[in-house]
Amino acid sequence: MNKFVPLATLPSYLDQSTAVRERFTRLKSRDVILKVDKLSKVFSTPKGSTLALDNISFETHRREFVCVVGPSGCGKSTLVRILAGLEQHTSGDVLLEGKPVTEPGKDRGMVFQGYTLFPWLTVKKNVMFGLEINGSSRFEAEQQALQWLGLIGLEKFAEAYPHQLSGGMKQRVAIVRALANQPRILLMDEPFGALDAQTRCRMQAHLLEIWRKIDITIVFITHDLDEAIFLSDRILVLSAHPGEVQELIEVPVAHPRSTAQFISPEFLATKARLEELIHKGAAHGEAEDEGTYQMVTRLTNVADEVE
Amino acid sequence: MRSWFQVLRPISSRARLVLGSMSFVLPILIWCVVSYVPFVWHPQMLVTDPGSVDYLQVGMRMDKAAFADAVKEANDEHKDPPKGYASNPIYLPAPHEVAASLYTAFITPPATLDGPWLHQSLWHSIQVIFWGFVISSILGVPIGIMCGTYAGFARLNEPFIEFFRYLPAPAFGALAVAILGIYDGPKITIIVIGTFFQQVLIIANTTRKLDVALVEAALTLGTKKLKLLSRVVIPGILPDLYRDQRILLGWAWTYLIVAELIGTSTGITFFITQNARYQHFATVYAAIMMIGIIGLGTDIALALLGKRLFPWDRTLDKSA
Numbered sequence: 001m002n003k004f005v006p007l008a009t010l011p012s013y014l015d016q017s018t019a020v021r022e023r024f025t026r027l028k029s030r031d032v033i034l035k036v037d038k039l040s041k042v043f044s045t046p047k048g049s050t051l052a053l054d055n056i057s058f059e060t061h062r063r064e065f066v067c068v069v070g071p072s073g074c075g076k077s078t079l080v081r082i083l084a085g086l087e088q089h090t091s092g093d094v095l096l097e098g099k100p101v102t103e104p105g106k107d108r109g110m111v112f113q114g115y116t117l118f119p120w121l122t123v124k125k126n127v128m129f130g131l132e133i134n135g136s137s138r139f140e141a142e143q144q145a146l147q148w149l150g151l152i153g154l155e156k157f158a159e160a161y162p163h164q165l166s167g168g169m170k171q172r173v174a175i176v177r178a179l180a181n182q183p184r185i186l187l188m189d190e191p192f193g194a195l196d197a198q199t200r201c202r203m204q205a206h207l208l209e210i211w212r213k214i215d216i217t218i219v220f221i222t223h224d225l226d227e228a229i230f231l232s233d234r235i236l237v238l239s240a241h242p243g244e245v246q247e248l249i250e251v252p253v254a255h256p257r258s259t260a261q262f263i264s265p266e267f268l269a270t271k272a273r274l275e276e277l278i279h280k281g282a283a284h285g286e287a288e289d290e291g292t293y294q295m296v297t298r299l300t301n302v303a304d305e306v307e
Numbered sequence: 308m309r310s311w312f313q314v315l316r317p318i319s320s321r322a323r324l325v326l327g328s329m330s331f332v333l334p335i336l337i338w339c340v341v342s343y344v345p346f347v348w349h350p351q352m353l354v355t356d357p358g359s360v361d362y363l364q365v366g367m368r369m370d371k372a373a374f375a376d377a378v379k380e381a382n383d384e385h386k387d388p389p390k391g392y393a394s395n396p397i398y399l400p401a402p403h404e405v406a407a408s409l410y411t412a413f414i415t416p417p418a419t420l421d422g423p424w425l426h427q428s429l430w431h432s433i434q435v436i437f438w439g440f441v442i443s444s445i446l447g448v449p450i451g452i453m454c455g456t457y458a459g460f461a462r463l464n465e466p467f468i469e470f471f472r473y474l475p476a477p478a479f480g481a482l483a484v485a486i487l488g489i490y491d492g493p494k495i496t497i498i499v500i501g502t503f504f505q506q507v508l509i510i511a512n513t514t515r516k517l518d519v520a521l522v523e524a525a526l527t528l529g530t531k532k533l534k535l536l537s538r539v540v541i542p543g544i545l546p547d548l549y550r551d552q553r554i555l556l557g558w559a560w561t562y563l564i565v566a567e568l569i570g571t572s573t574g575i576t577f578f579i580t581q582n583a584r585y586q587h588f589a590t591v592y593a594a595i596m597m598i599g600i601i602g603l604g605t606d607i608a609l610a611l612l613g614k615r616l617f618p619w620d621r622t623l624d625k626s627a
Binding site for chain 2: 012084086104105106108109110112114116118119120121129130133135161162163174177178181187
């Protein structure tokens with residue numbers, strides 16, 4: 001199964017094995033946690049207004065892992081910030097368990113791309129922050145914080161300050177800080193974007209591990225297609241200028257996920273489909289500002305031939 | 308040597324120590340050369356023996372040219388020429404004289420019976436600074452934080468404060484005396500006026516530099532309005548706020564001398580002007596140096612305290 005598969009013989013990304021199909025049937029029978037309906041966002045600037053998101057609709061079921069991908073400028077960050085309540089949408093509805101989202105709240109946790117641990121608090125106090133803000137006693141919050149740190153294997157660093165942690169550790173703490181509030185949904189805006197490739201790979205495995213252990217729905221923004229396929233149940237593909245839903249792809253790769261699946265036919269088929277969608281989106285969206293290579297002047301000494 | 312000129316690179320701790328002491332040693336060395344090497348500057352002659360010249364006295368200083376004329380005149384008339392040695396003007400005492408004054412100024416009783424001792428003068432000045440700075444901070448720090456946090460509040464206050472900070476604080480001296488009398492009231496007022504307006508603007512700017520992502524993270528954790536200020540904004544800016552306060556305290560000191568001249572002259576300013584009047588310039592320098600020593604001493608103490616108070620602060624590593 002893991003041997004090299006030539007592109008021509010790839011199965012369709014729509015083909016699902018019985019196990020995968022059953023899994024999707026079970027997933028869709030669960031309650032809808034998040035419902036986004038005809039969502040639009042217009043940014044008004046003195047120079048005029050731009051339509052960032054246009055008529056976005058999708059549903060996310062409980063314990064589902066959804067990734068949002070799209071070419072740069074497609075508004076995926078804007079979408080997740082609207083879901084978090086950090087930004088207001090222009091029209092349409094965002095419903096979390098039927099209740100409209102208007103402002104940030106503890107029912108939606110968020111992990112940002114940058115490091116947002118509070119530098120003046122120790123790791124433990126960072127995790128306690130949300131609990132204390134929402135009325136837990138200090139003792140209770142501390143017990144829970146230590147439990148969460150145990151889940152990610154960072155109990156040893158409970159009393160350390162964020163600046164003493166590596167980038168990967170910081171993001172792990174940021175994830176449990178958001179989860180400690182027991183949100184209904186976890187929003188992640190390219191959380192591993194600033195990490196190096198190896199750390200990112202380990203973080204993905206960590207995240208899947210956490211997701212398996214607790215009852216949480218995740219909406220994950222990324223521009224890394226492998227990451228999207230590896231992590232998610234379904235992938236929401238957006239196009240750019242304006243951001244519109246191109247397709248909601250059901251990932252045919254079986255669970256539990258492992259890095260060995262990166263070269264499985266289902267994985268490659270999904271990736272091929274994503275590339276197709278994104279490059280098509282990028283082709284009409286960004287052609288003008290990317291430039292071409294045809295007219296590049298040769299900048300080396302001609303005598304210094306490398307070939 | 309080469310490593311000194313690497314852009315934005317730290318230097319070794321040995322180099323730090325050496326260069327740090329040099330920054331004090333070098334100016335003192337220049338002062339020593341000017342004071343002790345007779346052919347460097349020394350524009351005057353100090354008369355040790357007037358000889359036959361009746362308008363000269365022992366201890367008098369006069370220009371070299373005039374002294375040479377006097378000598379020549381006496382020689383021409385075959386009289387006893389005056390004697391003396393090259394010296395600097397009286398307003399530039401030698402380092403050892405100032406060093407001695409640093410000690411003797413404290414044990415010399417005041418010239419007038421009810422006049423203050425040096426330590427009393429200094430203490431009085433420190434109290435004026437302290438109250439001026441405390442009153443300014445009680446108002447300036449909260450207003451600054453509010454301006455930095457809420458754009459509307461800033462817009463309401465900052466244009467006027469920007470205008471007011473250009474008005475020189477000493478210009479309010481006469482007004483302050485008319486309202487508050489001649490004692491410490493107007494002096495403290497001058498320091499408050501000199502510090503407060505800058506303080507609001509500086510602290511507002513510091514607050515605005517807080518990473519918005521931290522505020523957003525707190526929002527998504529369910530933090531609401533007032534808690535956002537007390538649990539995120541204030542702790543977030545505290546190390547920088549502390550640094551600002553240190554700089555502003557130095558600022559307050561620069562207003563001290565003008566402030567103390569208003570109404571009745573008091574404190575270290577009174578001490579300095581009195582000694583200058585009697586041409587005790589070594590004591591004047593000693594008193595000025597005391598201000599520097601107290602100022603730098605407080606700042607170093609506060610910097611060390613800051614390191615203990617804010618162990619998470621990374622910017623401290625770069626500067627201190």
